[in-house]
Amino acid sequence: MNLNRRTILSAAAATPLLGARGARAQAANTIRIGILNDQSGLYRDLSGPGSTQAVRMAIQESGITQRGVNVEVVQADHQNRPDVGATVVRQWIDRDNVDVIVDVPTSSVALAVNTIVREKNKVFLNSGAATSDLTGAACSPNTIHWTYDTWMLARSTGGAMVRAGGQTWFFITADYAFGHALERDTAEFVRSAGGRVLGQVRTPFPGTTDFSSFLLQAQASRAQVVGLANAGGDTINSIKQAAEFGLTRGGRTKLAGLLVFITDVHSLGLQTAQGLVLTETFYWDLNDKTRAFTTRLGAMPGNIKPSMVQAGCYSAVLHYLKAVGDMGVSAAKASGLEAVNRMKAMPTDDDAFGPGSVRSDGRKLHPSYLFEVKTPAESRAPWDYYKLLGTTAATDSFRPLGEGGCTLPRS
Amino acid sequence: MDLFGIPAPLLFGQLLLGLINGAFYALLSLGLAVIFGMLNVINFTHGAQFMMGAFVAWMLLNWLGIGYWGALILAPIIVGITGIILERLMIAKLYKLDHLYGLLLTFGLGLIIEGLFRNEFGSSGLPYRIPAELTGAWDLGFMFMPVYRGWVVVVAFVMCLATWLVIEKTKIGSYLRAATENPALVQAFGINVPRMMTLTYGAGVALAAFAGVLAAPIYSVNPQMGSNLIIIVFAVVVIGGMGSILGSVLTGFGLGVIEGLTKVFYPEASSTVIFVVMAIVLLARPAGLFGRS
Numbered sequence: 001m002n003l004n005r006r007t008i009l010s011a012a013a014a015t016p017l018l019g020a021r022g023a024r025a026q027a028a029n030t031i032r033i034g035i036l037n038d039q040s041g042l043y044r045d046l047s048g049p050g051s052t053q054a055v056r057m058a059i060q061e062s063g064i065t066q067r068g069v070n071v072e073v074v075q076a077d078h079q080n081r082p083d084v085g086a087t088v089v090r091q092w093i094d095r096d097n098v099d100v101i102v103d104v105p106t107s108s109v110a111l112a113v114n115t116i117v118r119e120k121n122k123v124f125l126n127s128g129a130a131t132s133d134l135t136g137a138a139c140s141p142n143t144i145h146w147t148y149d150t151w152m153l154a155r156s157t158g159g160a161m162v163r164a165g166g167q168t169w170f171f172i173t174a175d176y177a178f179g180h181a182l183e184r185d186t187a188e189f190v191r192s193a194g195g196r197v198l199g200q201v202r203t204p205f206p207g208t209t210d211f212s213s214f215l216l217q218a219q220a221s222r223a224q225v226v227g228l229a230n231a232g233g234d235t236i237n238s239i240k241q242a243a244e245f246g247l248t249r250g251g252r253t254k255l256a257g258l259l260v261f262i263t264d265v266h267s268l269g270l271q272t273a274q275g276l277v278l279t280e281t282f283y284w285d286l287n288d289k290t291r292a293f294t295t296r297l298g299a300m301p302g303n304i305k306p307s308m309v310q311a312g313c314y315s316a317v318l319h320y321l322k323a324v325g326d327m328g329v330s331a332a333k334a335s336g337l338e339a340v341n342r343m344k345a346m347p348t349d350d351d352a353f354g355p356g357s358v359r360s361d362g363r364k365l366h367p368s369y370l371f372e373v374k375t376p377a378e379s380r381a382p383w384d385y386y387k388l389l390g391t392t393a394a395t396d397s398f399r400p401l402g403e404g405g406c407t408l409p410r411s
Numbered sequence: 412m413d414l415f416g417i418p419a420p421l422l423f424g425q426l427l428l429g430l431i432n433g434a435f436y437a438l439l440s441l442g443l444a445v446i447f448g449m450l451n452v453i454n455f456t457h458g459a460q461f462m463m464g465a466f467v468a469w470m471l472l473n474w475l476g477i478g479y480w481g482a483l484i485l486a487p488i489i490v491g492i493t494g495i496i497l498e499r500l501m502i503a504k505l506y507k508l509d510h511l512y513g514l515l516l517t518f519g520l521g522l523i524i525e526g527l528f529r530n531e532f533g534s535s536g537l538p539y540r541i542p543a544e545l546t547g548a549w550d551l552g553f554m555f556m557p558v559y560r561g562w563v564v565v566v567a568f569v570m571c572l573a574t575w576l577v578i579e580k581t582k583i584g585s586y587l588r589a590a591t592e593n594p595a596l597v598q599a600f601g602i603n604v605p606r607m608m609t610l611t612y613g614a615g616v617a618l619a620a621f622a623g624v625l626a627a628p629i630y631s632v633n634p635q636m637g638s639n640l641i642i643i644v645f646a647v648v649v650i651g652g653m654g655s656i657l658g659s660v661l662t663g664f665g666l667g668v669i670e671g672l673t674k675v676f677y678p679e680a681s682s683t684v685i686f687v688v689m690a691i692v693l694l695a696r697p698a699g700l701f702g703r704s
Binding site for chain 1: 418420421424425428429431432526529532533534535536537538540541548554555557559560629630631633635636639640671674675678679680681682683
């Protein structure tokens with residue numbers, strides 16, 4: 001029955017553009033941004049309408065509209081399904097002249113969009129998806145993977161757990177592209193550090209709400225670390241139910257939330273989430289610049305603080321529009337490849353991520369941060385959730401160029 | 412000791428967990444069966460009403476300071492009243508039409524309610540803690556059994572039994588059963604059939620909300636928590652036999668166990684196994700396991 005509702009939703013999301021088709025004279029001077037993400041499911045809060053708000057702020061702050069360039073934004077719900085995402089993107093590009101696709105959480109959808117955007121020579125700025133394949137086996141000259149990826153999460157969170165003595169691992173993995181990639185990348189780190197993977201269980205996605213059965217299997221494996229290779233609502237339910245079933249009692253078994261967003265921590269509450277170690281590339285309360293960024297963004301839908309995915313949408317669109325301003329609208333529209341190359345040639349800098357760069361394989365480079373969730377007593381204000389454990393420099397955060405199997409020529 | 416290549420303790424644990432999930436399926440399908448049996452309406456709003464139960468519990472706690480035990484009584488009443496209003500204003504107008512109209516209306520209402528909650532509260536959910544009296548766990552030797560889950564099974568079982576007794580063994584239950592067979596005749600005996608239907612719908616909705624309050628401390632309280640469960644619960648009702656109360660309860664617990672075992676032997680299939688069972692049952696017995704054709 002979700003199918004019916006969601007098909008209707010995506011159709012509705014695509015219709016507003018029909019009216020704009022007549023205005024061909026303006027079209028040559030208009031950049032169209034399509035924001036594709038989860039508007040109704042478990043990834044809505046960490047991407048969803050908040051990403052649109054961040055993109056609108058990027059357009060405003062880029063100053064490009066004052067120079068006579070029109071920028072239009074459309075958005076749609078991909079319902080976490082690759083077929084739906086692919087259909088929307090084809091329509092956007094073929095019929096509605098969309099130039100750049102932004103966000104796209106859910107790795108399976110992102111991989112589908114990645115292929116279409118390359119085929120159509122447009123631009124894909126991915127913030128929401130995690131799979132490191134986007135800059136590995138599936139890398140594309142039209143795609144930039146902006147905010148984070150599974151390799152970086154594995155290195156930071158996984159590495160920290162191994163250093164703390166977690167030698168044997170069991171994975172609870174969401175059964176799709178993202179979960180598989182996160183499990184694979186983390187397992188590699190564990191093995192290279194001399195640890196062992198005792199087993200894994202693949203949980204159906206989406207639609208799993210009860211993880212107790214899988215947690216019990218993890219417990220039976222007697223692994224020291226239970227790695228959660230899942231995200232959003234799945235992670236929330238796993239952590240909640242792990243506490244309920246006493247998985248970590250006695251301190252023998254540790255839970256590793258390999259991808260935890262601030263919206264997940266908010267939903268869990270500090271009482272349950274305290275002590276959790278996690279990695280993000282953006283935290284609203286990290287420094288003066290991120291705080292200023294968050295203030296400028298204003299009240300978000302659902303009264304949340306921006307997630308790293310939403311901040312990534314801002315940062316990516318800001319940089320894209322800088323490149324457009326540099327090379328001219330018509331050149332940027334004519335070739336997505338050239339627009340991406342221009343973005344790679346320019347250094348990045350914004351309040352959310354600080355200075356950084358885009359590598360030739362499409363990997364955006366910036367520092368990553370290892371955080372620990374505060375206890376209720378340590379938290380002094382709403383959304384005061386993290387303390388910083390360590391920072392990994394931009395050059396070390398992501399998989400070294402050449403190790404991912406990307407065949408794009410090096411610049 | 413190993414059974415089917417799985418350590419016995421793990422297998423027992425899974426059986427128990429299956430029973431716990433089955434308790435939710437049973438409670439939810441019970442409400443659906445009551446509504447379908449008496450009103451002939453396939454209530455697709457049921458998932459949203461389950462979700463409302465959990466949210467009302469959260470609101471009672473955070474806005475009025477009323478804890479879990481109060482919510483267990485108040486939330487079903489509050490959500491039940493919204494059900495009664497819904498029945499009076501909209502659903503009652505459709506009794507004379509084909510099932511399909513009721514299905515479409517309740518389906519649409521479910522989407523609207525879910526959307527409203529999503530707009531207001533976001534999608535990642537709100538924390539709701541297990542009441543202090545029910546925290547902790549028993550060490551059963553083969554597994555670590557949270558007290559709260561034990562409570563859920565017991566309460567769900569008692570609730571199912573009570574509903575079955577009311578409908579099968581009391582005078583008011585006999586009126587209800589008679590009214591579904593021949594409403595005109597029952598009306599002729601001076602019984603207010605429309606009001607009885609309204610109250611039945613309210614009671615069915617209250618059962619969904621009750622399950623919602625029970626679920627709040629286990630799952631994250633989020634707007635899509637109902638739509639995740641409702642499809643499974645519909646399969647349960649179809650397997651048990653539309654409108655059969657005993658059928659839905661037994662099937663609910665039974666399928667919980669089957670799903671639990673699938674999670675050990677072939678976890679990837681655990682979200683589909685119930686539908687495979689449904690297909691097989693429909694082929695062999697189109698009216699469901701306990702239904703009358």
